[in-house]
Amino acid sequence: MTELTLIQGVNQALHQAMKKDPDVLCLGEDIGVNGGVFRATDGLQKEFGEQRVLDTPLNESGIVGMAVGMALYGLKPVAEIQFLDFIYPAFDQIVSELAKLRYRSGGQFPAHVVIRTPYGGGIRGGLYHSQSTEQLFASTPGLKVVIPSTPADAKGLLLTAIFDEDPVLFMEPKRIYRTATGEVPDGDHRVPFGKARIVREGTDVSVFAYGAMVPTAFQACQVLEKTGIHAELIDLRTLVPLDIDAVVRSVEKTGRAVIVHEAPKFCGFGAELAAILAEKALYSLKAPIARVTGYDTPFPYTLENLYLPSVDRIGRAIQRTVTAG
């Protein structure tokens, strides 16, 4: 065990994967000599050379498309998109190609690519360095969507992603790249997909969060604990595959649900969670489901702290949900 930050967890997973398997290559903008604009790939090119750590031209469709070609051959490319906000030129490659190759070829041409990308607000990044659009990808059959919230999960989920057989969008909560710290197992640490993590157990209400919202929601739960509300906090870890059992089981126990995410509310991932609870746990619900989310606006710059779900907003939603009905 070593105490690491979340981004160090990412870096360690990449180092270990590349060391273990010569078929793992990394490609992206500024990831080589510079080690990535956030330093997630620091030291990789020095250790593994330019053949395996490619500084690419500035073209996201090219990065993902080239990775798809490498994966068609059988390599395990890890592509970096510098910010999730800049992934849209590659949307076609992700949605039309990467996610569909296995299916459209009847299983003849699977393409296993991991796309790592920092996402989310709270870094004074304005509209184009802050967004959370996981729902666009979670609704694309054929892709997996993974969002860690701790250094150990960052490492363990990324290693699982790289040695999985399905394409993975690996979204890294950049706001907590350096503030999330914790013990990380030193070896080949793998965290399985589809297993949510119970961050804290509780009996009164279930709070669902992922990525950078986990520490914020955790704080809200801690504050409420002092008022006698025992909230259960669940970190989903992987949106696809989703640990549906864990979601349903928790609400069967608590009877109440609060869903937290940074993305806009309308058609956000919370809508899917609410629908699942309506389908599978309606008779356990004692109060309406609450969603604490970003607003249905583009992401603002100066007023971003008013846009993002805060400890207070989450706390108020929990309180109301617990006292309702």
Added chain:
Amino acid sequence: MVEMQGPSLPDPELLKVLRTMALGRAVDERCMNLQRQGRLGFYVPLEGQEAAQVGCGWALEKGDWVCPAYRELAVALTRGVPLPLILNQLYGNEGDLSKGRQMPNHYGFRDYRFVSASSPIGTQIIHAVGLAYASRYKGEKVVAVPFFGDGATSSTDFHSGMNFAGVYKAPVVFFCQNNQWAISLPREKQTLSSTLAVKANAYGFPGVQIDGNDFHSVYRAVREARARALRGEGPTLIEAVTYRMGPHSTSDDPRRYRTPAELAAWKSRDPIERLKVELVGRGVLSEADFETMQEEVRAEIQSAIQEAEKLGPPAAPSIFDDVWQNPPPNLEDQRREFEEFVKEGVVRP
């Protein structure tokens, strides 16, 4: 235009070339009719592009990668893909390796390194660069060849593919069939570039424009580009100038946008006729031999169609297969629900 003179291959091999071109043409004729009779859902003809497709395919080696668009039936034939496998894809039947998942002409044949085609224009161009890079990384001496049209040279991934291939000196042969039309848009409205080949200059590697209706020119240009790529000198763009003699697809009516005179002019440059005349002229083949060849290929097609039409659709629950290697629980729920529907007769496969 670079004009190349004289036969590129020994005569016995040229006879096989001619037969493959004739087979491609005959499949086309039959499939257009099958679609009109309602036996095929859709079809994309390649008529007029046989020399370009067979010429390029013939110049490749077994381990080379092909990243096709949807019009590349004769490339598949040249790569040795058995006709029944091609027909099964057109029918989307239980013998289709793609399990009936795609519209006709979107083939994929792993064993022939013929990558599964998609509909979005141009996306395969950059895949070829990744395949070429990966092949070189693993020490294989092969090239990757993306096939695309004149229209695709305006697409995003034409640019990304050309640019990445140049930067990494990837062993790629970019093979553009300039068939003069992108559905209804003529070549001159696609770009102000004087030629498509000239675009390679901006990416730092050679572009050559060749007569795409002359088998020999195509074959030689691809051989040369392939050798160059394998010497580590980087990619080449080949613009094969040809003509789509048929409609864009069975859903298209070219009378809306082009003149009969234009079509007639190109028909006089028919690539199959051209090779045939050459071989007849040299005494390698008689008109009667050619007739026999035509009858043979028609018989081959007839029996393949009969076999393809005997096969049923893919098994109903297979719609849930191959989305993920390890499917999420929601998909497993849907599969179970579907199986119940079948049992209860709610859906009837």
